[in-house]
Every structure is written in C-alpha cells, then in structure tokens.
Amino acid sequence: MISRFFNPVDTRFGWGSLDQLASLTEHQRVALVTFPEARALGLVDRIQALLGERLVHVIEDVQPNPDVAHLRRTYEQFWQQAGECDTVIAVGGGSAIDTAKALIVGTERGSFDELLALLASGKAFLPARCKRLIAAPTTAGTGSEVTPWATIWDTEQQKKYSLHLDCTWPSVALIDPELMVTVPMGVTVSTGLDALSHALEAIWNHNANPISDTFAVSAIEDILECLPKLQHNLDSRELRSRMALAALKAGMAFSNTKTALAHSISYEMTLRHGLPHGIACSFTLPLVLGLAWGQDAERDRILQRVFGSDLNQAQAWLRTFLHSLSVKTEFADYGVSAEQAQTLLNDAIKGARGQNFIGSASALR
Numbered sequence: 314m315i316s317r318f319f320n321p322v323d324t325r326f327g328w329g330s331l332d333q334l335a336s337l338t339e340h341q342r343v344a345l346v347t348f349p350e351a352r353a354l355g356l357v358d359r360i361q362a363l364l365g366e367r368l369v370h371v372i373e374d375v376q377p378n379p380d381v382a383h384l385r386r387t388y389e390q391f392w393q394q395a396g397e398c399d400t401v402i403a404v405g406g407g408s409a410i411d412t413a414k415a416l417i418v419g420t421e422r423g424s425f426d427e428l429l430a431l432l433a434s435g436k437a438f439l440p441a442r443c444k445r446l447i448a449a450p451t452t453a454g455t456g457s458e459v460t461p462w463a464t465i466w467d468t469e470q471q472k473k474y475s476l477h478l479d480c481t482w483p484s485v486a487l488i489d490p491e492l493m494v495t496v497p498m499g500v501t502v503s504t505g506l507d508a509l510s511h512a513l514e515a516i517w518n519h520n521a522n523p524i525s526d527t528f529a530v531s532a533i534e535d536i537l538e539c540l541p542k543l544q545h546n547l548d549s550r551e552l553r554s555r556m557a558l559a560a561l562k563a564g565m566a567f568s569n570t571k572t573a574l575a576h577s578i579s580y581e582m583t584l585r586h587g588l589p590h591g592i593a594c595s596f597t598l599p600l601v602l603g604l605a606w607g608q609d610a611e612r613d614r615i616l617q618r619v620f621g622s623d624l625n626q627a628q629a630w631l632r633t634f635l636h637s638l639s640v641k642t643e644f645a646d647y648g649v650s651a652e653q654a655q656t657l658l659n660d661a662i663k664g665a666r667g668q669n670f671i672g673s674a675s676a677l678r
C-alpha cells in the first residue's frame with residue numbers, strides 16, 4: 314500500500330514570523346483582509362509599516378462565519394477597487410482566511426453571483442483569474458492556512474457552500490504565535506478544540522494514511538496536554554507556541570484527509586443553533602469516537618495509541634476533558650431533543666464530510 318501526502322503551502326513557523334511579509338511581497342501590490350479588532354490591536358499599523366506603499370487596499374470588517382449577504386459587497390468592492398493587486402494577505406482566524414480565499418477567486422465580470430452560481434453547481438471550475446494568498450492565522454485552530462478549503466454560509470437560506478480550487482491553497486502560511494497572545498480565553502478554547510477535532514477527524518477517516526496519522530496523533534497529544542494549561546495561563550509564550558504548532562499539525566493532517574462526521578454535524582449546529590465552529594465540531598467528539606471504534610482494526614490501533622484500549626474509559630475521559638474546558642457534550646445541552654439529534658446525525662452522515670467517516674456505512678444500516 315503506497316501512501317501519498319501532498320501539501321504545496323510554503324509554511325513558516327515561529328515567533329515573529331509575520332515580519333517575513335516584507336520579503337515575501339517585494340515589488341507586489343497587496344490587499345490585507347483582517348478582522349475588525351485588528352486595528353485596535355495594532356496589527357493593521359504593524360502590517361502597514363512592514364509593507365509601506367505596497368499595501369493598496371485594506372478590508373477590516375470580516376465577519377465570523379463569512380455569509381453571502383456580507384461577502385457580496387466585500388467581493389465586488391474588492392474586484393472594483395483592488396482588482397490590480399497581486400497578493401492578498403489574510404490575517405485573522407478561519408473567517409478572515411476563508412473570506413480571503415473567496416475574494417482571490419475572480420469571476421469573468423467580478424460579480425459575486427457568478428461565483429455563487431459556480432459554487433452552487435458543486436463542480437470544480439477554473440476561475441477567470443486568481444490572486445496569490447498569504448495566510449497568517451491569529452488563532453491556534455483553523456488550519457485554513459494550510460488547506461485549500463473555505464466555507465461560505467448562507468444563513469438566510471440555511472445552507473453552506475464549500476470552496477475548493479487548486480488556486481485556493483495559500484502560497485505561504487506564516488504561523489506566528491506572537492499574534493495569538495491576545496486571544497481571549499473563550500476563543501482560545503473553542504479554536505483549540507477545532508484543532509482537536511481536525512486531528513481526530515483525520516484519524517477516523519477513509520482518507521487517512523500513516524503520514525496524516527503522524528501529524529494527527531502528535532497534534533492530539535499536544536492539545537490534550539496544553540489546552541487545559543493554556544486556559545489558565547493565556548500569557549504563556551511556550552503554551553501559545555505549542556498550541557500554534559499543534560493546530561498547524563492538525564491542519565496538515567486534515568489538509569490531506571478532509572474532515573468527517575463531527576464537522577458534518579457542526580454545520581447544522583452552527584446554522585440552526587448559532588454555535589461557534591470550534592464548539593459545534595467538538596462537543597460530539599466522544600459520541601463520534603464511539604461510532605468510530607471497532608470499525609477498522611488499523612484505525613482502532615491509532616485511536617488506542619491516544620486513548621488506551623477501553624472505549625468506555627476513552628469516551629468518559631474525553632467528556633471530562635471537554636467539561637474541564639466548560640464545553641457541554643450532549644445535544645440536549647444545546648436545546649436539541651433526542652429525536653432531532655438522531656435526524657441530524659443521519660443527515661450529517663449522508664453529507665460529503667460525513668461520507669469520509671469510517672463508520673458511515675454501518676451507522677446508516
């Protein structure tokens with residue numbers, strides 16, 4: 314059996330690595346995509362100082378879970394006002410990076426509805442034009458800086474679109490833990506749990522292989538050890554760095570496997586119940602662990618390296634871990650009845666990400 318791992322992102326990790334933006338953008342015109350608080354944190358000024366006149370356009374009103382209603386205006390303004398730029402720099406969490414991925418994909422006329430129609434077709438397409446993307450995450454969790462995927466939401470229509478093209482792989486990922494030191498506790502926990510979910514989803518996945526497993530297991534070990542400590546010591550450079558690296562490893566793992574059932578469940582929990590992504594994709598991890606266990610001897614072996622050989626103990630341990638981070642682990646805790654949860658689970662298994670899950674066939678039997 315030949316395993317293959319592919320990731321084309323030029324990945325740079327380390328304290329202060331954001332400064333490399335200057336050398337990475339020489340002789341280019343640059344647009345910055347970032348979150349509303351970035352200016353108050355001094356980030357916009359810092360990037361302006363690094364780039365000088367190269368910085369020709371700034372978008373700083375990125376919303377959590379980029380929604381078509383807001384993205385339409387941003388997209389069309391971007392292509393009207395910054396269509397000549399060479400590179401887009403995304404500085405922020407998953408929402409900023411996903412927004413930037415949508416922006417860099419240029420349609421024939423620069424209209425957002427053209428892009429939406431292409432996404433709605435569900436087929437791969439060749440964009441009329443595409444910008445270079447540099448991604449610098451400010452949270453330890455998303456992994457979007459080393460994957461080609463972006464999620465675009467349509468809350469009014471209660472659906473989501475998945476963007477994935479060859480050109481939506483970032484050219485460069487700058488993982489600078491210094492950008493993460495000001496992240497408050499709630500976001501630190503939810504994004505850290507997103508990374509945990511990415512790593513576990515990469516293991517209970519039809520697309521897993523020994524290379525993705527290596528990244529995933531290492532990420533899980535780090536997150537289980539670091540995240541509980543970090544929530545009580547948010548200023549720790551060491552813990553911020555370790556979580557940043559763990560989230561990167563989880564990102565590398567699922568960049569080759571995609572996500573699975575826990576994420577498929579999460580989309581509905583975010584759309585209908587407004588849960589932040591990191592909570593929506595992690596509160597079911599003990600449940601999904603139980604559904605994965607016993608499906609495949611090789612996958613069991615990897616899971617047991619992390620959790621030991623007793624499923625009940627493993628699930629109980631994972632629940633306790635989540636509770637220690639103030640995350641509730643039952644559907645009922647989020648106002649979802651047992652009957653609704655079963656329907657949601659069945660639908661999630663049938664979804665594209667659900668079909669990556671190793672237990673999908675037996676769960677539907």
Ligand SMILES: [Fe+2]
Pocket residue numbers: 455507510511576590594
């Ligand atoms: Fe995620």
